[in-house]
Amino acid sequence: MNAQPATRRKFSDPDTEHIFGRGYADIIDRYDWDETLALVDNATPADVARVIAKATRSDNVLTPEDFAVLISEAAAPRIEQMAALSRRFTSERFGKTISMYIPMYVGNACTNKCVYCGFNHDNDFKRVILSLEQVEEECKAIRKLAPFENLLIVAGEYPSLCGVDYLEKVLHTCRPYFHNLTLEVQPMRSADYERLTHAGLNGVVCFQETYHRESYKKYHPHGMKSHFDWRLNGYDRMGEAGVHKIGLGALLGLEDWRGDVVMMARHLRYLQKKYWKSRFSVNFPRMRPSESGFQPKTVISDRQLAQLTFAFRLFDHDCDISYSTRESSSYRDNMATLGVTSMSAGSRTEPGGYSHAHEQLEQFEICDARTPLEVEQAITRLGYQPVYKDWDAIFD
Numbered sequence: 001m002n003a004q005p006a007t008r009r010k011f012s013d014p015d016t017e018h019i020f021g022r023g024y025a026d027i028i029d030r031y032d033w034d035e036t037l038a039l040v041d042n043a044t045p046a047d048v049a050r051v052i053a054k055a056t057r058s059d060n061v062l063t064p065e066d067f068a069v070l071i072s073e074a075a076a077p078r079i080e081q082m083a084a085l086s087r088r089f090t091s092e093r094f095g096k097t098i099s100m101y102i103p104m105y106v107g108n109a110c111t112n113k114c115v116y117c118g119f120n121h122d123n124d125f126k127r128v129i130l131s132l133e134q135v136e137e138e139c140k141a142i143r144k145l146a147p148f149e150n151l152l153i154v155a156g157e158y159p160s161l162c163g164v165d166y167l168e169k170v171l172h173t174c175r176p177y178f179h180n181l182t183l184e185v186q187p188m189r190s191a192d193y194e195r196l197t198h199a200g201l202n203g204v205v206c207f208q209e210t211y212h213r214e215s216y217k218k219y220h221p222h223g224m225k226s227h228f229d230w231r232l233n234g235y236d237r238m239g240e241a242g243v244h245k246i247g248l249g250a251l252l253g254l255e256d257w258r259g260d261v262v263m264m265a266r267h268l269r270y271l272q273k274k275y276w277k278s279r280f281s282v283n284f285p286r287m288r289p290s291e292s293g294f295q296p297k298t299v300i301s302d303r304q305l306a307q308l309t310f311a312f313r314l315f316d317h318d319c320d321i322s323y324s325t326r327e328s329s330s331y332r333d334n335m336a337t338l339g340v341t342s343m344s345a346g347s348r349t350e351p352g353g354y355s356h357a358h359e360q361l362e363q364f365e366i367c368d369a370r371t372p373l374e375v376e377q378a379i380t381r382l383g384y385q386p387v388y389k390d391w392d393a394i395f396d
C-alpha cells in the first residue's frame with residue numbers, strides 16, 4: 001500500500017501548531033493515495049457516461065470522485081465530447097477571452113534543494129536578487145513589450161533576503177506600473193499575507209508540487225520547503241488573510257499525475273467552501289528538463305493533458321485555468337478555445353531578463369518563445385480576445 005502514513009504529528013500539539021499552523025494538512029490524510037488512484041483505474045465506460053450526463057445537468061456539481069472518472073482511460077474515447085462541454089462552460093463563464101499575464105523573476109537565490117529545480121541551493125551559478133531600481137527597470141521593460149496589467153512576481157525561497165520586507169517594497173515599486181500583482185514566492189504567515197495585501201498584493205500562486213506525503217519528502221529534502229504541512233497549510237493562511245485570488249498547482253511528473261490532480265481537486269473544494277470570498281486558479285505544469293538533469297517519474301502526454309484540462313473545466317466552471325510558456329505555441333493555440341482562461345506570454349525566467357537579456361540560468365525551459373504580440377495575434381485569429389486588464393481594486 002502506498003497510503004499516507006497513519007501516524008503523524010498532530011496539530012493539537014501546541015509545540016508545533018504555532019510553527020506549521022492548522023488547515024488542510026489535518027484533512028489530507030483521510031484520503032488514501034492508492035484508493036485515490038483506484039478511482040481512476042477502476043472507472044468504467046458506464047461510470048463515464050453517468051458523470052458526463054451529470055455534468056450536462058445545470059443543477060449538478062461534480063465531485064472530486066466524478067473528476068477522477070473523467071481523467072481515466074475509460075473516458076479517453078469521450079475526449080471530443082468533453083472538449084465541447086469544456087468550451088461551452090468556459091465561454092458561458094468567461095466569454096471568448098484569454099487573460100494575459102507575464103512573470104517577473106526578482107530573485108533566483110534559494111535555500112531549498114528541490115531535486116528537480118535548476119535554482120536548487122546546491123547548483124553553482126550566480127545568484128541574483130534584484131534591487132528596487134532593477135525591479136523598476138524590469139517594470140518599464142515589460143510595459144514596453146505589451147500593455148500587461150497582470151504581473152506575476154516570482155522568486156526563489158530565500159526569506160532572509162527575499163522575505164516580506166523586501167517583497168513589500170517590490171509590490172510598492174511595481175504598483176504604479178501594473179493593476180494586478182500576484183506573488184509566487186515562499187509560503188508565508190497569514191499576518192505577512194495580510195500585510196502584503198495592503199501593499200497591493202492581489203493574488204498568490206503556490207505549487208504544492210505533489211500531494212503524496214512520502215514522495216514530497218524525497219523531492220524536497222532540505223530547507224523550509226521540506227515541511228509538507230507548512231506548505232499545504234499555506235493556502236489556508238492565504239484564505240485567512242483574505243487574499244483575493246489563490247492559485248494551486250501540482251508539478252505533473254513528480255508522482256503519478258492522476259493521484260496528484262484528484263488530490264488537488266479535493267483541496268480546491270475544501271478551500272472554496274472555507275474561503276468563499278477568494279477566487280481560485282489552477283495550473284498544470286508538466287516537468288521540463290532543468291540543469292539538475294532531473295527526469296520526471298511519469299510523463300503526461302499532450303492528449304492526457306488536454307483530457308485533464310477538459311475534465312477540470314467540467315468539474316469546476318469558475319476556476320481560472322492557466323497555461324504558461326512551458327507549453328509549445330501550437331499546443332497553447334489548440335487549447336486556447338477549449339477551457340484555458342489565462343496565458344503568459346513573452347516570459348523570461350531569469351531575474352533582470354527583460355531589461356538586460358543575458359545568458360543566465362533559467363528555472364525551466366521556455367517552449368513558447370513567441371513575443372506577446374505574436375501570442376495576442378494568434379488568440380485573435382482564433383476568434384478570442386486577449387485581455388490585458390480584467391481586474392481593478394475598485395471592484396473588489
Ligand code: SF4
Binds near residue numbers: 113225
Ligand atoms: S522549486 Fe522553488 S523552492 Fe525549490 S529549489 Fe527551485 S526555486 Fe527553490
